Amino acid sequence: xxxxxxxxxxxxxxxxxxxxxxxxxxxxxxxxxxxxxxxxxxxxxxxxxxxxxxxxxxxxxxxxxxxxxxxxxxxxxxxxxxxxxxxxxxxxxxxxxxxxxxxxxxxxxxxxxxxxxxxxxxxxxxxxxxxxxxxxxxxxxxxxxxxxxxxxxxxxxxxxxxxxxxxxxxxxxxxxxxxxxxxxxxxxxxxxxxxxxxxxxxxxxxxxxxxxxxxxxxxxxxxxxxxxxxxxxxxxxxxxxxxxxxxxxxxxxxx
Amino acid sequence: xxxxxxxxxxxxxxxxxxxxxxxxxxxxxxxxxxxxxxxxxxxxxxxxxxxxxxxxxxxxxxxxxxxxxxxxxxxxxxxxxxxxxxxxxxxxxxxxxxxxxxxxxxxxxxxxxxxxxxxxxxxxxxxxxxxxxxxxxxxxxxxxxxxxxxxxxxxxxxxxxxxxxxxxxxxxxxxxxxxxxxxxxxxxxxxxxxxxxxxxxxxxxxxxxxxxxxxxxxxxxxxxxxxxxxxxxxxxxxxxxxxxxxxxxxxxxxxxxx
Numbered sequence: 001x002x003x004x005x006x007x008x009x010x011x012x013x014x015x016x017x018x019x020x021x022x023x024x025x026x027x028x029x030x031x032x033x034x035x036x037x038x039x040x041x042x043x044x045x046x047x048x049x050x051x052x053x054x055x056x057x058x059x060x061x062x063x064x065x066x067x068x069x070x071x072x073x074x075x076x077x078x079x080x081x082x083x084x085x086x087x088x089x090x091x092x093x094x095x096x097x098x099x100x101x102x103x104x105x106x107x108x109x110x111x112x113x114x115x116x117x118x119x120x121x122x123x124x125x126x127x128x129x130x131x132x133x134x135x136x137x138x139x140x141x142x143x144x145x146x147x148x149x150x151x152x153x154x155x156x157x158x159x160x161x162x163x164x165x166x167x168x169x170x171x172x173x174x175x176x177x178x179x180x181x182x183x184x185x186x187x188x189x190x191x192x193x194x195x196x197x198x199x200x201x202x203x204x205x206x207x208x209x210x211x212x213x214x215x216x217x218x219x220x221x222x223x224x225x226x227x228x229x230x231x232x233x234x235x236x237x238x239x240x241x242x243x244x245x246x247x248x249x250x251x252x253x254x255x
Numbered sequence: 256x257x258x259x260x261x262x263x264x265x266x267x268x269x270x271x272x273x274x275x276x277x278x279x280x281x282x283x284x285x286x287x288x289x290x291x292x293x294x295x296x297x298x299x300x301x302x303x304x305x306x307x308x309x310x311x312x313x314x315x316x317x318x319x320x321x322x323x324x325x326x327x328x329x330x331x332x333x334x335x336x337x338x339x340x341x342x343x344x345x346x347x348x349x350x351x352x353x354x355x356x357x358x359x360x361x362x363x364x365x366x367x368x369x370x371x372x373x374x375x376x377x378x379x380x381x382x383x384x385x386x387x388x389x390x391x392x393x394x395x396x397x398x399x400x401x402x403x404x405x406x407x408x409x410x411x412x413x414x415x416x417x418x419x420x421x422x423x424x425x426x427x428x429x430x431x432x433x434x435x436x437x438x439x440x441x442x443x444x445x446x447x448x449x450x451x452x453x454x455x456x457x458x459x460x461x462x463x464x465x466x467x468x469x470x471x472x473x474x475x476x477x478x479x480x481x482x483x484x485x486x487x488x489x490x491x492x493x494x495x496x497x498x499x500x501x502x503x504x505x506x507x508x509x510x511x512x513x
Contacts, residue, residue, distance in 0.1 A: 053415075053419050054418075054419075055418065073418035073419045074419070074421060075420055077419060078419060078420075079415070079416065079419040081412040081415070081416065083410070084410040084413055085412065085416070087413060087416075087434070088511050089434045089435070089437075089512075098417070099420030099421060099422075102417065102421055102422040102426055103420075130511050131511075146420070147419075147420075150420055150421060
């Protein structure tokens, strides 16, 4: 798998109301990589994700997935949203099965894969529950299972834990890290939380706002055998502080 | 004290106070009429109304009237609801269609449906068609605009999730938009059914051979206030039953939305 984002710009509106949201974004993502885009609100990080998902078209530049130009949404790019991530009228299992049945897969296959992916996210017991009967963390795990069930080449996560309480957030980060280690998925995470990005991603791009652009890239080389320990370790805290300072100075220059 | 907390618990049940309210009015009615303060010609007692009702029932006209009115309501409302659904969804999902139709509908919506009766009689005569058309005119525009609004508020994330799962075209409409708006559509129908029920009575007051509204206007001619009361109460009860039916349907079909 090879995702190539080349010199992508995006503006919304026309004429005098035209607003440049993204300027000259370029990066590559390859199989098994976990990448994060970090920025404050207005940095256009969600727009980058929507462009890759094919929900928007770039104003300039191009996005290729395995050499093919991205023109529209497709199941090779699974997506998890922060809000309204599940269909409230479907059970957890039906939500996971949704993409498979949209694709017209056979009943036996759907049942088997649904059970498998619910098990992967540790929610085999919750199969028959409606989203409103699940906690926020469980809902996001179902959403991840649903995105994985159609076997996307890359998983796009748009602030997936942004609406969760701090403690649940931390356990979800550990869950996602384990999932990445065991399944070898390729992921692109959008977050405003530097700690989250550093914990999970091998490559972190820092984005500046107005217009959104990548101003700094870090290759994170930390021992991730124990995330809980990593969170409070010295090198981690130093790196976090350094990046937080960069983000602050970006915002400060705008005040 | 124990009995006061028990009392409070009883009154906190939503049905208790509602029934009590109805019983209060019924009690006042009974008291006023049995005291002889009011002329029986103007306000008949519950007993007289009951007698008039059973008499109408035994002669078979009560059921025949109710069936005639209900048939008109259901026919007109089914056409209205059936057309409003696709048009409302089309307006809610497509900007061009919405811009084309919304001003027109908003305009017609403010024309009182009963004002169409003379026109409908000229066009369609005195048979069933003008009454069915009246109910259609009186509910179609409300149904359509309310369904359009419901569709407009489908969270974009739900549609976009389906797109990123490989969905496209019609399945997005039938498997994402339709289930999401189903509770609001049922509620729209429930609310506008009340106006359909009002309109059928208006239509029958003007011109009809049978129907609950027709029976009321006949009763007026013979100063039979007891029969007018029978008509009013039966109309109210049928309306209430339809309302409860919609609520029941909604609880069964859209339990996720409660």
